[in-house]
Each structure stands twice: as structure tokens, then as C-alpha cells.
Amino acid sequence: MTVEREEQEYAAKTGRSRVLYEEALAVMPGGNSRTTTFFDPYPFYIQRGQGAHVEDADGNVRLDLNGNYTSLILGHAPPEVVKAAQEAAAHGLSFPGPTEHEIRLAELLTQRIPSVERVRFTNSGTEATMNAVRLARAFTGRPKIAKFEGAFHGTHDWVMVSVTPDPKAAGGRQRPKPIPWSAGLPPAVAKHVVVLPWNDAEADEVISFRVAPGGAQERFGARPDLTTLGKIIGGGLPVGAFGGRRDIMDFYDPRRGGARISQGGTFNANPVTMAAGVATMNALTPDAYARLDALGERLRGGVTRLLEATRRKGHVTGVGSLFCLHWTTAPITDYRSTRPKDPDAPMRVFLGLLNEGILLTQRGMGAISLAMTEEDIDRFVNALARVLARG
Numbered sequence: 001m002t003v004e005r006e007e008q009e010y011a012a013k014t015g016r017s018r019v020l021y022e023e024a025l026a027v028m029p030g031g032n033s034r035t036t037t038f039f040d041p042y043p044f045y046i047q048r049g050q051g052a053h054v055e056d057a058d059g060n061v062r063l064d065l066n067g068n069y070t071s072l073i074l075g076h077a078p079p080e081v082v083k084a085a086q087e088a089a090a091h092g093l094s095f096p097g098p099t100e101h102e103i104r105l106a107e108l109l110t111q112r113i114p115s116v117e118r119v120r121f122t123n124s125g126t127e128a129t130m131n132a133v134r135l136a137r138a139f140t141g142r143p144k145i146a147k148f149e150g151a152f153h154g155t156h157d158w159v160m161v162s163v164t165p166d167p168k169a170a171g172g173r174q175r176p177k178p179i180p181w182s183a184g185l186p187p188a189v190a191k192h193v194v195v196l197p198w199n200d201a202e203a204d205e206v207i208s209f210r211v212a213p214g215g216a217q218e219r220f221g222a223r224p225d226l227t228t229l230g231k232i233i234g235g236g237l238p239v240g241a242f243g244g245r246r247d248i249m250d251f252y253d254p255r256r257g258g259a260r261i262s263q264g265g266t267f268n269a270n271p272v273t274m275a276a277g278v279a280t281m282n283a284l285t286p287d288a289y290a291r292l293d294a295l296g297e298r299l300r301g302g303v304t305r306l307l308e309a310t311r312r313k314g315h316v317t318g319v320g321s322l323f324c325l326h327w328t329t330a331p332i333t334d335y336r337s338t339r340p341k342d343p344d345a346p347m348r349v350f351l352g353l354l355n356e357g358i359l360l361t362q363r364g365m366g367a368i369s370l371a372m373t374e375e376d377i378d379r380f381v382n383a384l385a386r387v388l389a390r391g
């Protein structure tokens with residue numbers, strides 16, 4: 001099926017979302033506050049989420065393998081996290097000072113990630129990477145930063161470079177040219193960001209922290225000086241964190257002569273997020289990771305067998321509860337090798353899966369939650385088979 005046919009089928013199922021979208025257009029550019037979640041013809045409006053599923057404004061229920069872009073490792077509205085957030089909220093939503101919840105989440109993170117000797121909280125992964133870049137510059141005294149081609153690290157100037165560049169405009173494979181990802185970036189950004197091709201395990205913990213109790217750095221044996229975190233550590237509420245070596249993090253120590261780097265933030269480490277984060281971390285036991293790994297293996301195995309059986313040009317990659325579909329035949333070795341041969345393929349599959357009752361991300365990345373069962377994983381593989389069969 002073409003993208004247009006999938007769009008027609010989607011539109012037929014989402015009439016109420018279309019009405020809401022039109023209302024949104026009157027008050028927001030493109031009806032939207034979050035560029036990454038927009039897709040043509042319009043996004044569906046979510047009414048509620050429970051466990052492994054989300055329900056939209058038209059009553060369509062979909063298996064959610066997007067998980068708010070990998071944040072919801074326990075699924076939607078897990079009772080223990082909702083309870084912790086409600087209890088914290090009942091005592092006050094935010095304060096002009098620290099709470100004990102912040103210490104408890106910091107303890108859990110520093111215990112789980114040995115390289116993170118000290119940590120500070122933010123409201124988003126964007127703020128976490130912004131602070132990590134500033135801190136790295138302050139500590140090394142060097143202005144340039146390196147960033148991997150094709151990697152997203154949020155929406156502050158220094159990382160909005162070469163996120164989805166067209167290889168034709170982006171120079172040689174080994175020495176990619178920095179390509180601004182947005183209007184409004186100052187020329188200094190391209191001058192001070194060195195773009196590298198990624199190859200193997202890149203410890204980028206905003207997403208990959210979910211692959212083991214100590215994150216990807218535990219799984220791949222890395223000990224970085226600084227780590228940025230986000231997504232799952234807030235239990236579904238807005239969050240970010242950055243941490244690392246104590247002597248480096250001391251740039252933020254406000255005692256005595258004052259901090260060398262100031263990090264304010266009205267809602268940093270707010271008690272509701274911190275309490276939800278603690279409840280989530282406590283639910284992530286070794287058994288929980290083993291279950292996520294097993295579901296991930298089942299999914300990747302099922303998709304690989306499907307692609308082989310149907311001779312489709314594709315791969316599935318991933319580790320633990322994370323996976324990504326790639327519509328190419330070439331082995332995946334760097335950003336450029338992930339670019340689909342047929343540029344419509346990711347959107348056709350995304351919309352096709354929506355029509356089959358499955359929510360993924362537009363680019364084909366997905367995340368398994370603990371609310372899922374083996375039957376859910378098989379449902380995804382079978383739905384993908386039907387989408388590919390009509391393409």
C-alpha cells in the first residue's frame with residue numbers, strides 16, 4: 001500500500017482527532033508544541049494510557065511500542081508510580097527548596113551507575129546535555145565538542161547539528177560536515193561542533209540507560225567522565241539529569257566561593273518527579289531487566305525471521321528492550337547506512353502499524369515495557385507481517 005492509502009485508512013479511523021487538530025491549528029503553529037510527535041496528515045489525540053496500551057479520542061486502542069519515546073519502561077500509569085506521585089503531589093507540587101525525594105533518587109542513580117559519583121537534576125534531557133556540554137568546556141578549557149552524525153540529543157543550539165543530514169550535502173563519510181538542523185543557529189555552532197561517524201556502542205544514556213541497572217555503560221563496560229540521563233528516571237514525568245566524576249561535577253558546588261557554573265531552574269528536582277522516579281527505579285529489579293531482555297530477543301528474533309521469510313530488504317537492531325527497524329540491505333555500520341533506500345518506507349510502516357493498532361516511532365525505533373507480554377510481542381510481529389504484505 002502507498003503512504004497515501006495508509007493515510008486515507010488512518011483518517012477514516014481518526015475523525016475526532018482531526019477535529020481536535022483543527023482546533024489546535026487555530027492557536028499553535030502546526031497545532032503543535034512538539035515537532036518530533038507530528039506526522040502527516042495529523043497526529044491522533046491520546047485520551048488515556050493503561051499498561052501496554054493507549055486509547056485515542058476516537059476510541060482506537062493501540063499497543064504502545066513508542067512509550068513516550070522510550071520513557072515509560074513500566075508501561076502507562078503503573079499503580080506504584082501513580083501512588084508515589086499522588087502522595088508527593090498531595091504534600092505540595094513544587095517548592096523553593098530541596099526535598100528528601102531528590103536525595104533518594106540521586107542515591108539510587110549513583111548506586112546503579114558507578115561512574116556517576118555526583119548528579120544534578122533538570123527538567124529534560126535537553127537541559128541535561130546542555131549542562132554537560134557547558135561543564136565539559138569549563139573543565140577542559142576547550143571550546144569544541146564532538147557529536148555523532150545522526151544522533152539526537154535534544155533541542156539546544158550545540159546539539160542541533162547533523163541530526164538527520166542528507167549525506168549528499170554532508171561531506172565524506174569519515175569526516176562529516178556539520179549541518180545545522182534548524183534555522184536560527186549562530187555560525188559559531190558549526191565552527192565548534194566536530195561531527196563524527198558513529199560506529200559501535202556509543203554510551204548515550206538518555207535513552208540507553210534502560211538496557212541494564214547501570215545502563216549501557218554497565219552493559220558495554222564503559223566508564224565515562226560525564227553521563228546525561230532522562231526519560232525513565234522520572235517515571236513518566238518531565239526529567240533530566242547529568243552526573244559524573246566528583247571533581248568535574250564540583251564546578252556546580254555553590255559552597256564557599258560560589259559555583260563556577262550556575263544551574264538554576266524553578267522546577268528542577270521537583271518532588272513529584274523525584275518520587276515517581278524513585279518508585280520506577282525500585283520496580284526495576286534484576287528480574288525486570290531479564291524479562292525485558294527476553295521480550296526484546298523475542299521481538300528481534302521474530303522480525304528477523306519475518307524479513308528472511310518474506311525476503312524483505314530490512315534489518316532489526318537493538319539491545320535489551322530497545323529495537324529499531326531499518327529498511328536497507330546494507331549492514332548497519334553508521335548513520336549513513338541506516339538511511340532507507342526507499343524514503344517512504346519508514347512512514348508507510350509507521351502508518352500501516354497505526355492502522356493495525358500498533359504505535360511505534362516514525363523512524364522505526366521502539367521500546368518494550370514491562371506491561372507487555374509475549375502475546376503483545378507476537379501481535380507486533382504479525383501486524384508488521386500484514387503491513388509488509390500489503391506494501
Ligand SMILES: Cc1ncc(COP(=O)(O)O)c(C=O)c1O
Nearest residue numbers: 124125126152153154206207230
Ligand atoms: C539521546 C537523547 N538525548 C537527549 C534527548 C532530549 O531529551 P528531552 O526530550 O527530555 O529534552 C533525547 C530525547 O529523545 C535523546 O534521545
